[in-house]
Amino acid sequence: MIQMFHVTKAYPGDPPVLTDLNLDIGKAEFVFLTGPSGAGKSTLLKLMFLAERPSKGQILIAGRNIARVRESSIPYLRRNIGVVFQDFKLLPTRTVAENVGFTLDVLGVTREEVRERSVKMLRRVGLEHKADVSPLKLSGGEQQRVSLARALVNDPAMLLADEPTGNLDPALTVEIMDLLCDVNARGTTVIVATHDASLIARYEKRTLRLEHGTLVADSRGEKAAKLMAHDQ
Helix, strand or coil: CEEEEEEEECCCCCCCCEEEEEEEECCCCEEEEECCCCCCHHHHHHHHCCCCCCCEEEEEECCEEHHHCCHHHHHHHHCCEEEECCCCCCCCCCCHHHHHCHHHHHCCCCHHHHHHHHHHHHHHCCCHHHCCCCHHHCCHHHHHHHHHHHHHCCCCCEEEEECCCCCCCHHHHHHHHHHHHHHHHCCCEEEEECCCHHHHHHHCCEEEEEECCEEEEEEEHHHHHHHCHHHC
16 A cells, blocks of 8 residues: 655755654555654654655555656645544534535535445444534544544545544443454455554554654554653
8 A cells, every 4th residue: 555665855955854764564564653753643644644754765555656657646645545644624604514525525426425434434434414513513533433424435445543532531432442453354454653652552463663763663552551651
């Protein structure tokens, strides 16, 4: 699904954020991305989402070299990538269902189909009964589930989640993580950036650790969690 070859990302006047990164994530894998603040996790996700381009190296997503992709083609490629943010990024002036269906609106899907697919996805995350309320009336956990539904409504091949449980209590954290595991079980590649060692130990998924923009470990479960101990 994702291959990176000697990828470096640097901004003018600053040290590289990512340096000589080589990475291979297969179709339908679940991967945690971890490391201390400033390690380059968010930048790596931006490269995967085509929000940034590498300064050096090559990135292949589903076999396509994104360095050769025209700017005009990026929105089309992003249709296969869902993104979940820590701060939800829901539109307060739209209902829950309208937030979920926003991407479909942009793609020109009919109003009837947008509604049908949005409600179906809300049902999947347990929020069908909240379809017509304002997101401002939802709890933090509910807002994150809406964000997840919005990311999945277009049935993407890949889901990127940047600290999706960072603002949630432990019970809601497990709830969101279980939803992400369910999404992965259905065939979607899932990549989750997190600082939470307990999640990494609990779910025992492949874990990639970044330090100073370099990939320093590729491990699982308790071993990966122990590598994070000095970050806490």
